[in-house]
Amino acid sequence: xxxxxxxxxITGGSGGVGSASARxxxxxxxxxxxxxxxxxxxxxxxxxxxxxxxxxxxxCEAEMSDPExxxxxxxxxxxxxxxxxxxxxxAGV
Numbered sequence: 001x002x003x004x005x006x007x008x009x010i011t012g013g014s015g016g017v018g019s020a021s022a023r024x025x026x027x028x029x030x031x032x033x034x035x036x037x038x039x040x041x042x043x044x045x046x047x048x049x050x051x052x053x054x055x056x057x058x059x060c061e062a063e064m065s066d067p068e069x070x071x072x073x074x075x076x077x078x079x080x081x082x083x084x085x086x087x088x089x090x091a092g093v
Contacts, residue, residue: 004029007081009073011035011064012091014042021088022050022057030086031056033077037063056081064091 008025012018013034019042022032032050036043036059043059050057060076063069077084 001028003086006030006085007077007083008032008086008088009035009077009084010088010090011062011073012089013059014040014046015090018088018090019046021090022046023053025086025088026050026053026055026057029055031081033058033060033073033081035060035062035064035073035091037061064089 003025008030010018010022010032013022014036018034022034026032034046038061039059047057047059058080060073062073
């Protein structure tokens with residue numbers, strides 16, 4: 001699969017399913033935005049790992065159970081990386 005130059009948004013991006021998805025998508029060439037409840041060492045480690053693959057990665061604090069804050073990742077992704085092509089909803093998985 002070729003996702004070079006495409007953008008992916010992964011909710012729960014520092015957890016098991018989310019981080020595996022982020023790695024896989026970055027391996028296919030996608031830049032990624034990962035959502036986390038709060039920026040932590042795991043989120044920073046994931047960012048570093050994705051960037052070591054030559055892709056851009058931004059962690060974004062979000063609370064997917066709060067409708068007011070759930071829209072933030074989409075807006076941040078478009079602002080930082082461009083239009084979203086792939087969405088993986090792994091928060092709470």
